[in-house]
Amino acid sequence: MIRILAAACAVLALGLAVCAWLLDEKGEALANARGEVAQLQADADFFERAIQARDSVDHQFQEALGNVQAEHDHLADGIRTGKYRVYVNAKCPVSNPGTAGSVDAGRTELDPADGQRVADLRAGIQRLEAKVKGLQSHIREVCK
Structure with a gap:
């Protein structure tokens, strides 16, 4: 009986050792x-911040481009309706120095189509x- 009890204890000890190892x-x-989960969470947080910056x-x-377009539309409407005019500074070379006239013609109005x-x-x-500034900002803010 002691042998059976000793064998049972040995089996139990072996079973406990296997359980402890497992x-x-x-x-x-x-x-x-857990370490991998923590790393993946850190990566996800980094990418979330990058997406928010982008x-x-x-x-x-997009706001800057919209402002440029709105300003252009306003200016174009003004030119088309005659509210705004486009002038250029012109200098006319003297073709015949003996004739009366000015070497500097001053401001000249362009045709509305021009x-x-x-x-x-x-x-x-x-x-x-605006695109260059946007790309520069993208590089500074997102690609850091």
């Missing part, structure tokens, strides 16, 4: 999984400047 293995796996820059960029072209060029330049 528990230790599962504990290590759980610790590793969205903020994009909103500012004024519209000038306004379109101006708006195009402003759009390009």
